[in-house]
Amino acid sequence: MYKITIIAGARPNFMKIAPIIHAIQKAKQDNIDIDYRLVHTGQHYDKNMSGSFFEQLEIPKPHVNLECSGGTQAEQTAAIMISFEKELMANPANLVLVVGDVTSTMACALVAQKLHTKVAHVEGGIRSDDWSMPEEINRLVTDSITNYFFTTSETANKTLKESGVKDNQVFFVGNTMIDTLLKQRPNFKQPKVWDDLGLSNKNYIVMTLHRPANVDEESQLKDMIDEIIANTQDLPLIFPVHPRTAKILERLNVSHPRLHMVEPLSYLEFNFLVERAKAVITDSGGITEEASVMRVPCLTLRDNTERPETITLGTNELVGTNPKNLKQYLNKLFEGNWKKGQDIPLWDGNTALRIVDSLTTMLLND
Template sequence: MKIDLIAGARPNFVKIAALYYAYRSIGNNFDFRLIHTGQHYDEKLSGIFFKELGIPKPDFNLEVGSGSHAEQTAAIMIGYEQILKKSKPELVIVVGDVNSTMACSIVAKKLNIKVAHIEAGIRSGDNTMPEEINRIVTDSISDYFFTTTRNASNNLLKSGKNENQIYFVGNTMIDTLVKNRKNFKRPECWNTFKLNEREYFIMTLHRPNNVDEEKTFKNILAEINYSSKGLPVIFPVHPRTEAVIKTLTSEVKNIRFISPLSYLEFNYLVERSKAVITDSGGITEEATFFKVPCITLRESTERPETVREGTNELAGNDPDKISKYFERISTGQWKIGKVPEYWDGKTGERILQGLAGIKL
């Protein structure tokens, strides 16, 4: 079976790596063609992932770069359509919920190519999130659905999808985490800031409602700086956040701003941290797997299992709520989470088994 595998942004690379690990492990008759849309193009957000995770060099790189959601989506659609006009696969696999996911799904379906969505069915219920729109559109036109949880499968059933289209397989991100855990690398900042295990926090923020409004962002940083009680807060700065930080003048001495880390470096810090502060859904999954406390600065999540079963809690961006969750961490009152079903490092194998049963 000839398959196009679409990846465009940092989370996508982590997810597709699981398929390559399974492919090398069990072998099959699939012929994968990797399409990198270039949605993430910075070396720390893109290129280094291929080297670190052992992902083959892309067969095509659309190199779309940055731009508004409409500009980026349009560029991806135009570029991918040109590839498909010359050579069509039998199936297009999209992963996650970024602009590349939705854009390539639409192009494939308009050319009558079947689409499979990995990480299908997850919902935050918040239509102000661009990712939520991408999920809904992608799932509405896809033919096959590979889900991370039974809750996601149920979301698809409620939307009218047929049971035989849905495969509950688990979480590809955990496959990649398990496979690469022994290769985690201590980053330079460990020695620079004299870090010790469980005596620092790791933070990522990039969502517009947290970082684009200067007053809100300053209040968040001020509260985290205060609530960390002298422990360092390591903050690898996303490119879209860097410009905002340059305008800030508040005193946040405990927060250490650093450049983006590689996958192996970042998860080295996550696994050994006292807690994680983030607005990224994927990082809440990694924290849950490591059983590290996680404060999510959002009002909703498309990964409710990280709250219901795991180590994650939703704090929004209200400084008072953030403070209360920090207090629970500092007093040792954080909940003990568990790893959700099928987050066991074998999801890629289950996906390939599902694909093998599809008759196109």
């Protein structure tokens, strides 16, 4: 039996691993001797991750939750390593599969290698080149000790090869986040705010802001929101707000009749809004991927991105963190001159099948 331990530490990780688990289950039905154990490190507590979260997205509940939430970066890394070492020693695996770039990704990769267990990294090779982001450090460390890389783009392939990774370690498979998006698209769910605010197709803008560079500097946050309000004509602005950001906005007394700050939405509700929005204004990486696939204009409030394919092929533009940059991009949007976007190679809903095909080949060759 080829045993794979799959690591998830935060809500987006579960979106990425769900299709992989489904593909493993299919392989088992085809009499391939493969199985998995799903470990939730508990890195991020998320009240939206109730039983219905797992049911809606058809994600099996984790076999174990290590409950390593809170603390500083170092404290959390240490807590995850200590707990996961015990877990992996008690439940040995042939391979530990990590996804994305959260602290759990790096911490569990380190533990696995020290216990002489091979590591596969889903979304290996992506880079922002911004070392001020904890995620970039996590990517660099994880990739430096990874055995097999499952990549989302040719840019990631190039990055890995330039760093000395051998061709036979890299598998260009696509994007599992898009597997989940395409599978769940028919199930998108109209949120209460749709009727409450009388929203209609392409007649509102969705906003998300969570990165410290945008929300922790209070004057920067206020200037950014003021600039968005000033340049979005008469469209409603739907802003699902993280509780931490909500406290800052309350302190700043930020309010406007068109700015609607709502509770964080479920995956199916949020993407219902994104699919029908005139545009999305965000500082999230994952949302740029989803918006590009759904052909929704996306304005990213960051100075860099680890997902350049969303710009070169998708509907995303890198606006930067200077609020004054917004006007020219929003003018372009309202003038009807936004790029249409095109298909991104292998972002087709079959990524997880390609990953599991590669894993079963490894199984046969071991």
